[in-house]
Structure formats: C-alpha cells, structure tokens
Amino acid sequence: MPMTLASREDVDVWDRSEMEPRIRHILERTVRLRDTGPYRPKSDAEVMAMLTGFFAAKGLEEIAISDVERMSGGASKEQFAFTLNHREDPQGERLVLRMDPLEAIAQTCRGREGEIQAIMGNHMPVAPVRWFDADGDLLGQPAVILGFVRGVTQPSEGGSGGVSGMGGRLGSLIDRLAPQYIDALATTHRFDWSRARLRFFDAPRGGGNQAAIWQVNWWSQVWWDCLVEPVPVVALAERWLRENAPVCDRPMLVHGDLRMGNFMFEEPSGKFTAVLDWELAHIGDFHEDIAWTMQKLFGAWGDDGVFLVSGLLPRDDFVTQYEAASGNRIDPVRLHYYEVLNAYKCAVMDLGQAMRASIASNNHQEVVLTWLGSAGAVFLSHIVQLIRKG
Amino acid sequence: MLPSIDLRISNIIKALEQVVLPALTGRERLARDQVNLCIGHLRMIAQQWRWAAAFEAGSFQAMIALAEEMQPVVDPGYAEELAQAIASAKAVEGRDLAEVEHAIVALGGLIDRIILGEDGKVALAPAVWEAVLDYGEKQALRERTWFAATGLDPDRQELPSIAGMMAG
Incomplete structure (x- = not known):
C-alpha cells in the first residue's frame, strides 16, 4: 500500500510538469516530428554529404570522408564508422557517427550524451567525443561523433549474447572484468557533477522525492505519448511509483544503462577500452543504476546454477564489492523501488516507444524494435512480482 | 490452401x-x-x-473478466461507465481480429483511467490492485509464452509451448 513520505523538498507526486527541462524538450520534439516520417536508413553517399557539410561548418578545410561503413549493434542510434582527413590532419582519424533516426526505442539527447561522455573521459575509458550536434542544426539530425575504439562487449569465442548485448556469458574473463565493472560503477557515482558546469543537465533537489518523480514523469510521458494498446499493469505501476516515490538523499550521476553489453574490452587481456552508451545518463538516485544492472535480462546463470549480476558476480558479492568501492550503502527499500521503476521503463520502451516508432516507420531497423518489443511481457511479469513483494 | x-x-x-x-x-x-x-x-x-485470432480473443476475454472483477469495487463515479463498457465489449464478434484489437483499446483505456483515478484524486480499492495484479500475472505469462522463441526471456525454460498454452 502507498507509503506516505513527507519532506520539505518533496514535490507533488502527480504533478506531471515535474520533469528535467531538457528531457521535456526531447519528448516534445519527438511528438512534434513524429508525423514527418517515415524514416529511411541513410545511404553511404548521404552520410558523406552530411559529414562534409558539418565539418565545413566547423571550419575544417580540404575535407575528405572515406571508408564509410555502417555499424551494427545497439537498438537505438544509426551508426557509421568513417575516416576523416582534412588539412590539419592529413593522416586521418577513424571516427564513429552516432545519430538519431526520427524515433528509436529510447528518445534521448545527443547533447547530453556528448557532454557527459566528454567529461567522464577524464575519469574512465570512454570513446572520445570529437563533436556533437545536439539538435541536428548542422547535420540535419542530432548526432555525436566519437573516436573509434576497438574492443568487444562479449567474448568472440564461447560467449553467447542476444540482440543489443543482453544475456551473454563471459567465461574465464569474469575475474578480470568484474573488478573493472565495479570500479566503473563506483567512479560514475562518485563523480562530483556539481562542479562540472553541465549545460544539458539539471539536477533534482536532494532530500526529497524529486529525483524519483522526474524519472516517473519522463517515462510515463513516453508511455502516454506513444500508447498503442492499453496495458493495465503499466498504469498500475505508474500509480505505485508515484505513491511510493522515495527520498533521494544525495543525487549522483546515474549512467542509466550500465550492463556488460555497454562495456567494451580487449581480448585476450579483458582490459576495458570504453564504457558505452551514456545516452540515458542523468542526475538521480544511484540505486537506479544498481537496480538496472541487477536485472535478470542483463545477467546470466553460472555453471553452478547461481545467477550472476551482469554475468559477473552473485548478487551478494556484487553488493558487497560495490559498497566497498563506492562508499555508498545500498538501501533495500530504495533498491526495490528502482527495480520497479526500471522494469516499468523497460516495459515502456518495449511496448510503448518501440511499438510507436515501428508503427510510424520512423526507425532504420524496425525489425529490431519489434523483436525487442516482444520481451515487454518479461518486464510486466517482473512488475507484478516486485509490487507483490512490496 | x-x-x-x-x-x-x-x-x-x-x-x-x-x-x-x-x-x-x-x-x-x-x-x-x-x-x-x-x-x-x-x-x-x-x-x-494459426493461433493468432484465438490468442487475441483470449487476451480480450481476460480483459473483460478483469473489468467484471473491478465492477463491484470501483469508485461509484466509474460504475455506470464501466458497466456500459463491459456490455459493449461482450457484444464484439470475437472472430474479427481487427475488431477485437479495437475493443481492447476501448475497454483498456477505461481500465487505465480507473487505475490512475484522475491522477490520484480517486482512491483505488485494494481489491482492484489485486485484480489487476492477478490479471497482469496471467496475461504476462501468456505473452511470454507467445514470444518465447525470441530467447530474450531469462526464464523461458519454465514456459509451456504455444500449443500447450492454447489447449489449456
């Protein structure tokens, strides 16, 4: 049953206007542009023309774009590797263009991604951010341009993973990967965002429920903007999330999609080369990241039948090691809340945004979106279990 | 054919x-x-x-059953509208897939409104919470079974076959 929380910093849990401004901008832009589709996958020639125009606008001269290669992986952005040569860099650099189709499984901001990834490059391995175009003013659609990083997100041999890097098995690399994974989580949460002068982020107030309500309002607006078919459990989860929104004592940087599928490493060393996909990053409650990475869908069963968080560690070991590395204490009540929130987010993405983008034909790989959308009921089942666990 | x-x-x-x-x-x-x-x-x-029409009809019947379970315990302000929606849903010809999908949207929309209670202004009876959770549990199991072949469900080994589910 609903838990009553009272704090001077609390917001009205049903006030749907309580949302981070840049997120509201992205969601409103999505609805405004929805009917301008359908989206057609870009050809190599179109990409070369877009990039040439962009770099010219950035003041580069004698620009040559070559070896354009469409990349696979991910369920969200249209990605191309390419080589850029220009007068100041005749040797050339291999880069990655990561741009928004009209709609994807998650509607996010390339400005936020570029900004936070550039900053976090000072703290952990990430793909270096070369440029970003937050609203597509120069490229024609929002995009970020990254340095190319080599590595894999699952072992080339012996690992098995599904679409978008879910549920892989890491085998003998576990001992090398687990400490780096924990360290990356702890480093993210220890990062002092308050000194970072972030342009594309706003922070919820600490000591109240605003961090939770900003997330509920983000994802519930996505659900109602995208609604294809009513799902009573999704509506029930929204009510539960509002009526049980916990206090966030101290907002921290939350990656938002921390799982092994977003950690790139070298073989055979197992050394991390990049933490990927910062597109869902925000300032909020660190329990959100912990609950996300603990999801069953992102884990794997060990040979001994024990479930491994992100395919790396048994849950208790994961908690112990994270707490030691971060200095944060995991509160089971808040962890439970964010498990519900994350299951809700996943259901919204799968059964809401992915379905709407597919129906509108606004993506470059609808066949992936409908495949992932098929997992929506997995999250509905989790929501029921978690709410019952109370 | x-x-x-x-x-x-x-x-x-x-x-x-x-x-x-x-x-x-x-x-x-x-x-x-x-x-x-x-x-x-x-x-x-x-x-x-070969099961698609029967599967969707089963989803629709489950939603009607949920609405009927909610009917005696919803806030009085919703009672008449819900009764009418149930009657309309029951009048739908179950063999027409498009008509069933349309009816699911209509009935489900009202159920959503009742659950949210005009953004929290109307209380949700504990019995309705339980009814929605029961319905959600059963419907999620059906849909997980329906899409088990994606291999995305970490607990797919617990699921019956589609034929087994439809026969059950």
Whole structure:
C-alpha cells in the first residue's frame, strides 16, 4: 500500500510538469516530428554529404570522408564508422557517427550524451567525443561523433549474447572484468557533477522525492505519448511509483544503462577500452543504476546454477564489492523501488516507444524494435512480482 | 490452401538463409543482423499464425473478466461507465481480429483511467490492485509464452509451448 513520505523538498507526486527541462524538450520534439516520417536508413553517399557539410561548418578545410561503413549493434542510434582527413590532419582519424533516426526505442539527447561522455573521459575509458550536434542544426539530425575504439562487449569465442548485448556469458574473463565493472560503477557515482558546469543537465533537489518523480514523469510521458494498446499493469505501476516515490538523499550521476553489453574490452587481456552508451545518463538516485544492472535480462546463470549480476558476480558479492568501492550503502527499500521503476521503463520502451516508432516507420531497423518489443511481457511479469513483494 | 502459409514461410526462410545471407559481404553487418532477425521473426510467426485470432480473443476475454472483477469495487463515479463498457465489449464478434484489437483499446483505456483515478484524486480499492495484479500475472505469462522463441526471456525454460498454452 502507498507509503506516505513527507519532506520539505518533496514535490507533488502527480504533478506531471515535474520533469528535467531538457528531457521535456526531447519528448516534445519527438511528438512534434513524429508525423514527418517515415524514416529511411541513410545511404553511404548521404552520410558523406552530411559529414562534409558539418565539418565545413566547423571550419575544417580540404575535407575528405572515406571508408564509410555502417555499424551494427545497439537498438537505438544509426551508426557509421568513417575516416576523416582534412588539412590539419592529413593522416586521418577513424571516427564513429552516432545519430538519431526520427524515433528509436529510447528518445534521448545527443547533447547530453556528448557532454557527459566528454567529461567522464577524464575519469574512465570512454570513446572520445570529437563533436556533437545536439539538435541536428548542422547535420540535419542530432548526432555525436566519437573516436573509434576497438574492443568487444562479449567474448568472440564461447560467449553467447542476444540482440543489443543482453544475456551473454563471459567465461574465464569474469575475474578480470568484474573488478573493472565495479570500479566503473563506483567512479560514475562518485563523480562530483556539481562542479562540472553541465549545460544539458539539471539536477533534482536532494532530500526529497524529486529525483524519483522526474524519472516517473519522463517515462510515463513516453508511455502516454506513444500508447498503442492499453496495458493495465503499466498504469498500475505508474500509480505505485508515484505513491511510493522515495527520498533521494544525495543525487549522483546515474549512467542509466550500465550492463556488460555497454562495456567494451580487449581480448585476450579483458582490459576495458570504453564504457558505452551514456545516452540515458542523468542526475538521480544511484540505486537506479544498481537496480538496472541487477536485472535478470542483463545477467546470466553460472555453471553452478547461481545467477550472476551482469554475468559477473552473485548478487551478494556484487553488493558487497560495490559498497566497498563506492562508499555508498545500498538501501533495500530504495533498491526495490528502482527495480520497479526500471522494469516499468523497460516495459515502456518495449511496448510503448518501440511499438510507436515501428508503427510510424520512423526507425532504420524496425525489425529490431519489434523483436525487442516482444520481451515487454518479461518486464510486466517482473512488475507484478516486485509490487507483490512490496 | 495451396501453397500453404507454412510452406511459404519455410520457402522465404530458405531463400534468406541460403541465398540472401551468403550474398552479403562481411562489411554489411547491419544487413546481416537484420536478415537474421527476419528469419527469427518468420520462425516465430510460423509457430503463432494459426493461433493468432484465438490468442487475441483470449487476451480480450481476460480483459473483460478483469473489468467484471473491478465492477463491484470501483469508485461509484466509474460504475455506470464501466458497466456500459463491459456490455459493449461482450457484444464484439470475437472472430474479427481487427475488431477485437479495437475493443481492447476501448475497454483498456477505461481500465487505465480507473487505475490512475484522475491522477490520484480517486482512491483505488485494494481489491482492484489485486485484480489487476492477478490479471497482469496471467496475461504476462501468456505473452511470454507467445514470444518465447525470441530467447530474450531469462526464464523461458519454465514456459509451456504455444500449443500447450492454447489447449489449456
């Protein structure tokens, strides 16, 4: 049953206007542009023309774009590797263009991604951010341009993973990967965002429920903007999330999609080369990241039948090691809340945004979106279990 | 029906696997991924198509049963509207898939409104919470079974076959 929380910093849990401004901008832009589709996958020639125009606008001269290669992986952005040569860099650099189709499984901001990834490059391995175009003013659609990083997100041999890097098995690399994974989580949460002068982020107030309500309002607006078919459990989860929104004592940087599928490493060393996909990053409650990475869908069963968080560690070991590395204490009540929130987010993405983008034909790989959308009921089942666990 | 739906699906899968995929170069990774997903979708559709109308009708009946369970315990302000919605839903011809889908949207929309209670202004009875959770549990199991072939469900080994579920 609903838990009553009272704090001077609390917001009205049903006030749907309580949302981070840049997120509201992205969601409103999505609805405004929805009917301008359908989206057609870009050809190599179109990409070369877009990039040439962009770099010219950035003041580069004698620009040559070559070896354009469409990349696979991910369920969200249209990605191309390419080589850029220009007068100041005749040797050339291999880069990655990561741009928004009209709609994807998650509607996010390339400005936020570029900004936070550039900053976090000072703290952990990430793909270096070369440029970003937050609203597509120069490229024609929002995009970020990254340095190319080599590595894999699952072992080339012996690992098995599904679409978008879910549920892989890491085998003998576990001992090398687990400490780096924990360290990356702890480093993210220890990062002092308050000194970072972030342009594309706003922070919820600490000591109240605003961090939770900003997330509920983000994802519930996505659900109602995208609604294809009513799902009573999704509506029930929204009510539960509002009526049980916990206090966030101290907002921290939350990656938002921390799982092994977003950690790139070298073989055979197992050394991390990049933490990927910062597109869902925000300032909020660190329990959100912990609950996300603990999801069953992102884990794997060990040979001994024990479930491994992100395919790396048994849950208790994961908690112990994270707490030691971060200095944060995991509160089971808040962890439970964010498990519900994350299951809700996943259901919204799968059964809401992915379905709407597919129906509108606004993506470059609808066949992936409908495949992932098929997992929506997995999250509905989790929501029921978690709410019952109370 | 000649050629049958099963035969045509099987032919398309063979063409994709034995002609289209080998024709794609190693650089065409996205195209290869998408062809493989097309094959996966087709295999899944081959399992599902003969049950599709019955599956959707079952989902609709489950939603009507939820509405009937909610009826005696909803806030009085919703009682008449819900009774009318249930009557309209029961009048729908269950063999027409499009009509069923439309009716699910209509009835489900009212159920959503009741659950949210005009954004928290109307209380939700504990019995309604329980009814929605019970319905959600059963419906999620049906849908997980329906889409188990994606391999995305970490607990798919616990699920029955589609034929087993539909017979049950």
